[in-house]
Each structure stands twice: as structure tokens, then as C-alpha cells.
Amino acid sequence: MDTSWYTKNLESWEQLISQYNSNVVSYTQQAIGQSQALAEQVTKATNSALLSQLDLARQTLQAWDRQMAALSGTVAEFYGNK
Known part of the structure; x- marks a missing residue:
């Protein structure tokens, strides 16, 4: 029985499977x-958004601090004039 055809066929299948x-x-x-x-892109975008939010929070706290200082001065003036 000639098995060369089967051998060639098997080699072709091995090459296909390897590829x-x-x-x-x-x-x-x-x-x-x-x-x-x-x-990496998502991390950079997320970090950038977080930094923006932190900066906004910092600005808000600074504005609140200025308002509290002004209110404190107003209260001191009010009680100082009494």
C-alpha cells in the first residue's frame, strides 16, 4: 500500500496547523x-479628569475661605460697633 499521499497530506495539515x-x-x-x-489612554484621561476635579475643589475651598474671612470681618465690625 502506497502511503506517500497520506504522508504528503499529513505534512500539509501540519503546516496549516502550524501557520x-x-x-x-x-x-x-x-x-x-x-x-x-x-x-493607558483611559488611565491618562481618568487621571486628567480627577486632577481637574481636584483643582475645582481647591478653587471652591479657596473661595469659601475668602467668604468666611469676609464674614468674620463683618461680624467683628458689627460687634465692635455695639
């Missing part, structure tokens, strides 16, 4: 790289 595995590895590595890049 498929290489492609899967390559696509997986690309997906990981893209996921990491996206995660």
Missing part, C-alpha cells in the same frame, strides 16, 4: 498591545 497557531499568537499579541494602549 494557524502562529497567526493566533500574532493576533493575540496584537490584541494585548492594543488593550494595553487603550488602558
Whole structure:
């Protein structure tokens, strides 16, 4: 029985499977790289938004501090004039 046809066929299948595995590895590595890049972008955007919120909170507290100082001065004036 001549098995050369089966041997050639098997070698072809082995090559196809090897190529498929290489492609899967390559696509997986690309997906990981893209996921990491996206995660970095999301982290940067999140950090930027948080910094903006912290700056707004700082400005709000400074304004509140000025208002409390002005109110304190008004109260002192009021009781000083009595």
C-alpha cells in the first residue's frame, strides 16, 4: 500500500496547523498591545479628569475661605460697633 499521499497530506495539515497557531499568537499579541494602549489612554484621561476635579475643589475651598474671612470681618465690625 502506497502511503506517500497520506504522508504528503499529513505534512500539509501540519503546516496549516502550524501557520494557524502562529497567526493566533500574532493576533493575540496584537490584541494585548492594543488593550494595553487603550488602558493607558483611559488611565491618562481618568487621571486628567480627577486632577481637574481636584483643582475645582481647591478653587471652591479657596473661595469659601475668602467668604468666611469676609464674614468674620463683618461680624467683628458689627460687634465692635455695639
